[in-house]
């Protein structure tokens with residue numbers, strides 16, 4: 001039997017439409033146009049491509065996009081001064097400083113300087129703490145996308161045995177907190193976990209955020225389980241070209257799982273759509289409006 005494929009592109013497109021509808025409503029009812037500022041220091045090609053896509057989708061969903069490009073040689077003081085300016089700008093509701101930053105910059109100091117109400121990446125310690133405390137928070141985009149995709153396969157995540165492989169601050173820990181908030185029974189597995197295959201076999205919902213190509217094998221998966229593959233790994237393909245694969249061996253897993261996200265086309269497309277969701281949520285919270293319907 002073959003698993004249902006959870007299509008990230010289709011879900012992300014539907015989410016962007018819902019964001020655009022909310023943006024229209026905020027504009028007509030409250031005269032509010034959410035704005036997202038993206039800061040890029042240096043010219044890392046992957047970062048330039050992400051930042052370009054983010055700006056494009058921001059405009060497509062009806063929001064204002066503020067693009068700030070800084071040289072690779074930018075000083076910590078200049079970067080902090082820009083963040084302070086964006087914190088004070090009433091047209092800016094979301095601030096995203098693209099990582100990685102050049103080596104002379106202390107990334108944590110920069111992220112800590114962002115106003116937590118505008119922290120659409122959800123990396124500020126205030127938002128991390130609020131999420132852990134079960135308080136309303138801006139939460140990291142990729143984990144938010146993972147939970148939205150998991151919910152397409154389950155009416156409720158309450159009571160499910162969820163296993164998250166990976167404990168990074170960017171994916172593993174926040175996705176675990178979000179699943180806990182959904183009342184799943186969450187196990188966080190990591191590089192020191194003993195007998196990882198046996199731990200995974202308990203999971204009704206398995207989230208893989210490891211960064212190792214096709215690491216999770218088909219016989220680690222409980223028959224019928226939902227598998228969310230966060231991994232993005234570039235490996236050699238045919239004819240000397242490279243290809244992208246996830247952290248899960250898809251060909252094996254698709255025969256055992258009940259539902260599974262592909263790579264590419266699964267979690268990846270949800271990340272930018274969730275950034276748009278966070279920007280609308282931030283704009284509403286800053287304006288003192290009720291949370292939006294996305």
Ligand code: NAD
Nearest residue numbers: 142166167168171190191209210211230231232267268271
């Ligand atoms: P990371 O390197 O910060 O963390 C990897 C985690 O995997 C660690 O917590 C580690 O304990 C765990 N791990 C490593 N080896 C292990 C092993 N042998 N057994 C069990 N656990 C092991 O990576 P990250 O930033 O969390 O990213 C994880 C993956 O997700 C990467 O492939 C990354 O490219 C991808 N990613 C995708 C998106 C997206 O938009 N789809 C966003 C962020 C990250």
